[in-house]
Amino acid sequence: MKPPPFVYHRPTTLEETLDVLAETGSDGKVLAGGQSLVPLMSMRLAAPEHLIDINHVRSLGGVRSDNMGVWVGAAARHVDVERDEAAFAAVPLLRQALVHVAHPTIRNRGTTVGSLAHADPSGEMTAVLALLGGTVTLRRQGGQRTVGADDFFLGPLESAVEPGELAVEAFFPAPSARTGSAWVEVSRRHGDYAVCGVGALVTLDDDRHIVAARVGLISVGPTPVVLDVSGPLAGTHVPRAARELHDQPVDNAFAAAGRLVGAAVDPEPDIHATAEYRRHLAEALAVRAVRAAAGHAVEGQRE
Ligand SMILES: Cc1cc2nc3c(=O)[nH]c(=O)nc-3n(C[C@H](O)[C@H](O)[C@H](O)COP(=O)(O)OP(=O)(O)OC[C@H]3O[C@@H](n4cnc5c(N)ncnc54)[C@H](O)[C@@H]3O)c2cc1C
Secondary structure, three states, X not given: OOOOOOEEEOOOOHHHHHHHHHHHHHHEEEEOOOOOHHHHHHOOOOOOOEEEEOOOOHHHOOEEEEOOEEEEEOOOEHHHHHOOHHHHHHOHHHHHHHOOOOOHHHHHHOEHHHHHHHOOOOOHHHHHHHHHOOEEEEEEOOEEEEEEHHXXXXXXXXXXXXXXXXXXXXXXXXXXOOXXXXXXXXXXXXXXXXXXXXXXXXXXXXXXXXXXXXEEEEOOOOOOEEEEOHHHHOOOEOOOOHHHHHOHHHHHHHHHHHHHHHHHOOOOOOOOOOHHHHHHHHHHHHHHHHHHHHHHHXXXXXX
């Protein structure tokens, strides 16, 4: 099917973009990578009267990093973030998760900020932003606000972006020192949206005892789910060698963290999986994610 008719706008400056967004209000939609919006329009599930293409607004591109974290502009593609070495150094979780987003061709067009604005609870970047405690900056004609991840994702495909607003930038804070991260997921075919995905952040002290651990999950609720799993893991000594990460005491702690996650999530069944299977995946993948993040934290300490 073809999309219904629409008026195409191609602003080249941020001011012009905000003007068109103000004029078109709820009849207008931002077109970023088009990887979600265009299929929705072609299936006639979305029918905006005006499309405001932000791909020619130079100031919206770019990825900046320092030891505070990574700032991603609205027109930056997933691939720009994935391949940015400074971004990987500051926030490794970005690349760890991005390689699971769709296929390279989609990552070449799709934008990271667009993925956040789209607020698909199966989108990896939603949980990455939530797990890291990041923010999204929204601009409208004559105003700006910065929204924390907790308040940004309101429901499936519903973010805090209001008519007339443009998400101009997302900020992903760098995790604290001695923190390792990991992303694991299961999808039916490579490149499909995950049936369940889990990111983890594990922080160690100087003697490799776990002092904090959190996980972020996708595809188990209407918005990304973040859980603190420090309880069962606190004080656990993480061995230096990766093979010893499967030793009994560490494994017991990882398994307990997984059970906590399995008990806390409340997934819905759908055509892809039963609720029970998703809960099982959440538990099993949480174990894998915290184990991998603990290993990653140890690697960081060796450098
Ligand atoms: C086959 C396929 C598989 C995919 N698999 C995955 C996957 O596994 N994981 C995943 O995360 N994603 C997946 N995607 C989606 C992909 O990551 C998209 O790129 C992303 O969801 C949306 O980004 P976009 O730039 O394409 O946004 P668009 O499609 O252009 O826009 C999406 C929505 O966000 C709004 N929007 C976009 N940018 C802004 C902004 N700056 N300010 C305000 N509103 C904005 C638009 O108006 C629209 O409502 C897949 C897509 C396809 C086609």
